[in-house]
Amino acid sequence: MSLKESENTGVPLTALKEGESGIVVSVKSGYGKAWGLKKRLMDMGITPGTKIKVVKSAPFRGPLEVIVRGYRLAIGRGMAEKIFVKVECDG
């Protein structure tokens, strides 16, 4: 990963290549309109500090398949862009 990566904010999950993993830094969230969707991501186990691995990225900006907390999850690209991760060096 040679992308501009700030120490604190990390990169969006979509920046990871297939097979790479990262540690969740934050899910952009608040109490506003999108509260439900972001809460849902966290309910599915994507909370800060969690390891997440991108297994597959569907073609034409399709969804991502990730492994988190030992199971497979499909996340639409728009949602995945809101998940910020710190890249792990050796997947």
Next chain:
Amino acid sequence: MGEKKLVIALAGNANVGKSVLFNYLTGLHQHIGNWPGKTVEKAEGTLHFKGYTIDIVDLPGIYSLTTYSIEESISRRYIAVEKPDVVINVVDASILERNLFFTLQLMELETPMVIALNQIDVAKKKGIEINIDKLSEILGIPVTPTIAVKGVGIFRLLEKAIEIAEKKVKPKKVEYGEDFENAIKRFVESLSNIDLPYPPRYVAIKLLEGDREIEQEVVQKNPNIIPLINSIRGELEGKYGHSCPTLMTSERYRVAGCIVKDVQKIIPPSKPTLAEKVHEITTHKVFGYLLMSAVLSSMFLFVFVLGNFLAELLNSILYGLKPFLTSILGAGFLGELLWGGIIEGLIAGATVALPYVIPLYLAIYILEDSGYMSRVAFLMDNAMHKMGLHGKAFIPLILGYGCNVPACLACRIMETQRERLIAAFVATLIPCAARTVIILGLVGRFLGVQWAFALYVFNLILVFLLGRFAFKVLPGEPTGLIMEIPDYRLPHLKTVLKQTWFRLIEFLQIAFPLIIAATFTVKLVEELGFLEVVNKLLSPVTVMWLGLPKGIGISLIFGVLRKELALIMLASLLGTGDFSQLLTPVQMVIFTIVTMFYIPCVATIATLVKEFGWRKAFIITISEILFAIAIGGVLLRILRIVATLF
């Protein structure tokens, strides 16, 4: 001796084998309805066990107990308000951590509960070993290992459930970190004089999680609490640098993670399992799509081949009874009315809908139960997004090609009401089996298969454009796909058959009364000699604008009952099945396109009413009629110009 009564609720994540367990417990003694006022399915059943009559309520499969979806709201309200005697929490042993995240929330509700540690065999195959006694001790809840598909452990599970229900044992309190416990304590103190159906500690936790429904209820009863909410949230946010909902959710996952660390050992198998290899291929960038086309086309081949066979069989049997029945009914006005109005309506429903709906449901449930449907949703997510929907919406659309009624019902898999409505609207535009009869029987037969194919493509383009239009017009934001991809497994035949059976009953209940009522009305109009009047009334549209023969007004009216009746009526009105003598190729194309779009059939309208209310069903119906007339007329003029060029 009077039997003792108990109510048991089944709760758990999706894909954990909850419905298999439910089917195992209740057999055919089940009733599928809706939660009052909601379009969320409620499955109930009864069971007799050791002198008890047990009501089993199958709660929707969910991942949390917040208000993200209607299902989650319903579940927690049910547990808190209706207070089942005991909750059986079905837990997937192979995904323990995420399942425990839900278990902890059930415990927060302070309901008596037991755990079914299900799919323990799958976990073993994945190299997962769980110390069951220790898990039970940590949670203070009986844990029974089960394999629902084989019926293993269920007897013991029920014994434990009854024991807990009788003793009314509440689970242990879930201990969170110090800062959270302090915050919860402060909330609980200020909540003491507020009357809510939930335990105060639960309300406090939900306030930390930013649950809007709970927050509204609390604030309504005590507006003075707002500063406290803000200050407690602010303190935690200041200390940890994340929003409070994030913090509380993470904290619960931290506790779940600690428990898992204590009770679980994993030695992953060295080589990928067959299920994983199949997963790889079926989600592959190229092969995934090729396989999907192959699977879906063979599904429809199966549905149509089996459907045609059943339709002909039923047709010959039921019409074989005609001489017998007409001799009883007599040949007079009443006899005609009864035969043509009611019995033909029944036969129509039985020979058109049933033969296609049964194989369609069978095929869909086999694919669903195996886990394939979530792969399809994954592959199609991107395309569906163009219509403001996500991948899961592809499933109702596929169903639509069989019959629009199950398609509209299947829209419940979408999360929000807005998405359900868009998906259902789009599904009603998909040519179902009955419309396929017209497309193939008229255009396919007299103009060639390539033209029939072209019409399908034309339909698909319009479906896409109209879906996009609905997406732009309807207020609200699109939601993205967040979907578990469960491991592949062999479909469980009994569950598949039962799902098909109960769906079929649902279909009959919705569709048949309307098909019969509508058939009766049309027959009455015919017997009273008003059909000519109808034709005349419609002729400005049918003849002048659409350029179709005069008799077609009636056949379009009949088509509302069942789409393919439009063609059958046309044949009987024209007195011949050789349409090429009476219709020009342009007229055939226009007629087919109009029947494709002009109105959902009565059964579909009934479904729309049931799912979305009269107003929305009415709007969809009217706008489709107008659209069909418009597109038919415009196309006619274009085709005429094109025809003069050649």
